[in-house]
Amino acid sequence: MRYTRKLFKTKDPFDTIGTNELFLKAVKENCEFQYNNCPEYRKILDGAGFSPDDLREYGDIERLPFIPTLFFKRHRIYSMPRRKMLIHATSSGTSGSYSDIGFELEGLLCGLDMVLTVAGRNKLLSPVPCNYVVLGYRPHKSNKTAVAKTAYGFTLFSPALNRTFALKFKDGKYIPDLDGIINAVVKHSSSPFPLRFIGFPSYTFFVMKLMEERGISVKLPKGSMIMLGGGWKQFYREQADKGELYSLAKRTMGLDEECIMESFGAAEHPILYCDCKNHHFHIPVYSRIIIRDVHTLEPVPMGQTGLVNLITPMIKATPVLSIMTDDLGVLHDGNECGCGIASPYLEIIGRVGLRDIKTCAAGAADILSETYNGEAMK
Numbered sequence: 001m002r003y004t005r006k007l008f009k010t011k012d013p014f015d016t017i018g019t020n021e022l023f024l025k026a027v028k029e030n031c032e033f034q035y036n037n038c039p040e041y042r043k044i045l046d047g048a049g050f051s052p053d054d055l056r057e058y059g060d061i062e063r064l065p066f067i068p069t070l071f072f073k074r075h076r077i078y079s080m081p082r083r084k085m086l087i088h089a090t091s092s093g094t095s096g097s098y099s100d101i102g103f104e105l106e107g108l109l110c111g112l113d114m115v116l117t118v119a120g121r122n123k124l125l126s127p128v129p130c131n132y133v134v135l136g137y138r139p140h141k142s143n144k145t146a147v148a149k150t151a152y153g154f155t156l157f158s159p160a161l162n163r164t165f166a167l168k169f170k171d172g173k174y175i176p177d178l179d180g181i182i183n184a185v186v187k188h189s190s191s192p193f194p195l196r197f198i199g200f201p202s203y204t205f206f207v208m209k210l211m212e213e214r215g216i217s218v219k220l221p222k223g224s225m226i227m228l229g230g231g232w233k234q235f236y237r238e239q240a241d242k243g244e245l246y247s248l249a250k251r252t253m254g255l256d257e258e259c260i261m262e263s264f265g266a267a268e269h270p271i272l273y274c275d276c277k278n279h280h281f282h283i284p285v286y287s288r289i290i291i292r293d294v295h296t297l298e299p300v301p302m303g304q305t306g307l308v309n310l311i312t313p314m315i316k317a318t319p320v321l322s323i324m325t326d327d328l329g330v331l332h333d334g335n336e337c338g339c340g341i342a343s344p345y346l347e348i349i350g351r352v353g354l355r356d357i358k359t360c361a362a363g364a365a366d367i368l369s370e371t372y373n374g375e376a377m378k
Contacts, residue, residue, distance in 0.1 A: 001029065001030075001106045001110075001316065002029070003022060003025040003026040003028075003029045003313075004026040004029060004030060004106075004110060004313045004314070005106070005109070005110060005113075006022060006026075007019060007022050007023060007026045007285060007286065007313070008110040008111075008113040008114055008286060008314070009113055010022075010117075010285045011117075012285070013114075013117050013118055013121060013284045013285055013286070014282055014283075014284055014285065014334075014341045014342070014343045015285055015343075016283055016284075016285055016288070016343040016344075017342070017343075019285045020058045021058065023058070023061075023285065023288065023313075024055060024057070024058045024060075024061065026313040027055060027061060027064070027311065027313050027321065028052055028055040029313065030313035030316065030321050031045075031052040031055060031064065031313075031321055032052040033079065033316050034079050034316070034319040034321060035051075035052050037079040037080060037316075038077060038078065038079040038319050040075075040077040040319075041077065041079065041319040044065055044067065045065055048065040050063065050064070050065050061288060061290075061311060062290055062299050064311070064321070064322045065322065066309050066311075066322040066323055066324040067319065067320070067322065067323055067324070068323070068324045068325075068326075069091075069099060069266070069268045069323055069324065069325055069326065070326070072091075072099035072100075072101070072268055072318075072320070072323075073091065073097040073098055073099050074097060076100055077318070077319060078102055078317055078318055078319075079316055079317060079318065079319055080102075080104060080316065080317050082102065084104055084317070085102035085103060085104055085317045086103060086104065086105055086108060087102075087103050087108070087149075088100055088101065088102050088103070089101050089103065089145070089146035089149055089267050089270070090145050090146065090267060091145065091146060091266070091267040091268065098145075098267075099267050099268050101146070101267050101268060101270070101315075101317075101318045101320060102315075102317035102318050103270075103315055103317055103318075104315065104316055104317040106315075106316065107314055107315030107316060107317060110286075110314050110315075111270060111314065114271070114272060114284075114286050114314075115153075115272055118272050118274055118284065119157055119272075119274075122261060122274045124154075124157045124158075124227075124261070124274075125157050125158070126157065126158040126223075127158070127159070128158055128159075128193070128194065128223060129158065129159040129160070129161045129193050130158045130159070130160065130161065130193055130194045130195065130196045130223075131160075131161050131162045131164075131184075131188040131191055131193055131194070131195045131196070132154075132155045132160050132162065132163045132164070132195075132196050132198060133164045133181055133184050133185055133188070133195060133196070133197045133198065133199075134151050134152075134155065134163060134164065134165045134166065134198045134199065135166045135181065135197075135198065135199025135200060135203045135204060135207065136148060136151040136165060136166060136167060136198065136199065136200075137151070137165065137167045137169075137174060138165035138167060138168050138169055138174075145267070146265075146266070146267035146270070147229075147267075150229065150265065151198055151199075151229070154196075154198050154227055154229075155196070155198070158196070161193055162184075162188070164180065164181065164184040166178060166180070166181050166199070166203070178207060178210065181207060182207065182210065182211055182214075182216065185197070185211075185218060185220075185253065186216065186218055188220070188221075189218035189219060189220050189221070189253075191221060192221060193221060194220070194221050194222065194223035194224040194225070195220050195221060195224040196224065196225055196226075196227060197224075197225070197226045197227065197253070198227045198229070199226075199227075199228065199229075200228070200229065201228045201245065201262065204226065204228060204245075205245055205248065208245075208248045208249060208252045208253070209248065211252045212248065212251060212252055216252065217251060217252050217253075217254070218252070218253055218254060219253075219254035220253050220254055220255060224253075224255060224259065225255070225259045225260065225261060226249055226253070226255060226259065226260045226261070227261050227262075227263070228260065228261070228262040228263070229262065229263045229264060229265075242279060245260075246260060258277070260279075261274060261275060262274070262275045262279060262281075263275070264281065264348070266310070266323075266325065268310075268320050268323045268325075269287070269310040269312060269320060269323055269325075270312075270314060270315065270320075271284065271286050271287045271310070271312050271314065272284075273346075276337060276339040276341055276345070277339050278337050278338060278339045280332070280337050280339070280345040280347070281345050281346045281347075281348075282334055282337070282339075282341045282343045282344070282345045282346075283343045283344050283345065283346065284343070286312055286314065287310060287311060287312040288311045288312075289308060289309065289310055289311070289329075289331060289344075289346055290309040290311070291304065291305070291306040291307070291308060291309070291329060291330065291331050292306045292307045292309050292324070293306050293307075294306055294307055294328075302331045302332065302333060302344065303330060303331070303332065303333075304330065305328055305329070305330050305349055306328065306329070306330075307324060307325065307326070307327070307328065307329075308324075308325045308327045308328070308329040308346070308348070309322065309323070309324050309325075310322070310323050310324075310325060311323075326351055327348055327349075327350070327351055328348070328349040328350050328351070329346050329347060329348050329349055330346070330347045330349060331344045331345070331346055331347075332344060332345050332346075332347060
């Protein structure tokens with residue numbers, strides 16, 4: 001992991017052009033490890049006629065075989081014994097199945113370097129104590145979801161005076177308490193300390209709409225902010241325009257647009273993406289994104305819509321080097337943004353469900369599933 005550790009210690013988190021060669025070496029380093037330590041991954045690459053040695057120049061990354069996230073939801077494959085994995089993170093499992101991603105020490109150290117760099121650049125690290133309101137799960141030993149770990153992790157960026165969670169574990173299940181969230185927002189609005197509101201854009205929007213319907217509006221203390229993460233997921237059809245969301249935040253919580261920060265990531269792709277001042281997700285040095293044609297899976301030019309292929313060499317324990325999501329997205333030239341960050345930025349258009357369209361990515365997951373059976377995939 002020599003090249004990978006060096007990559008994650010890069011001072012400028014958006015110098016993608018200057019780190020292309022290092023990124024290639026880190027990807028090859030990870031690919032070689034996965035190929036030599038994960039029989040299933042070796043079989044996938046062999047079946048595609050691809051070898052780690054084929055990663056000779058930066059453009060070869062586009063040819064690296066990807067694994068659809070759907071495949072990880074159906075199978076458990078790892079590149080090291082479970083005893084060497086310090087933690088596991090799972091996807092939300094809203095469809096009934098979920099991914100289980102293992103992390104080893106080196107991968108976690110890379111993640112720590114990344115979080116400190118990105119959070120520092122976005123001024124999320126602060127010595128000032130804060131109150132936290134989380135539209136998410138209260139931590140419980142039975143909950144290993146990445147979204148729960150991420151939300152709790154965001155409450156460590158500054159000393160937490162108080163944490164209020166929307167979903168509380170009771171009698172073996174999580175019970176939503178939106179009234180408790182609204183009460184906490186009202187209560188902390190009179191505190192001398194900032195309030196950091198953490199949640200999915202969809203649920204945050206719904207809570208603020210509920211506040212407005214009830215005639216509740218507050219003025220949060222100076223330094224307060226809304227930290228959005230996770231996208232709209234199953235509510236993408238109800239997705240509100242960002243301008244509408246920002247306006248609602250101003251009316252209900254007294255927060256200006258610059259006090260709203262959005263991030264996204266995935267259990268199968270543990271990279272922290274934070275939006276810039278113009279609310280665009282620029283690609284950091286820790287990853288690369290390829291947009292692929294829905295039907296042919298070939299890379300499409302910048303500016304065209306397609307399936308989002310995410311690549312990162314961050315972890316060794318699980319072969320998530322290159323994964324294909326069921327998100328539709330567009331890559332834009334970073335210079336079009338105007339924020340000063342030159343790396344391309346990703347716009348998420350929506351989510352492709354299997355009921356909506358049979359993509360090649362979904363088909364690839366089915367083919368991979370049929371390739372293995374019995375003990376090989378347990």
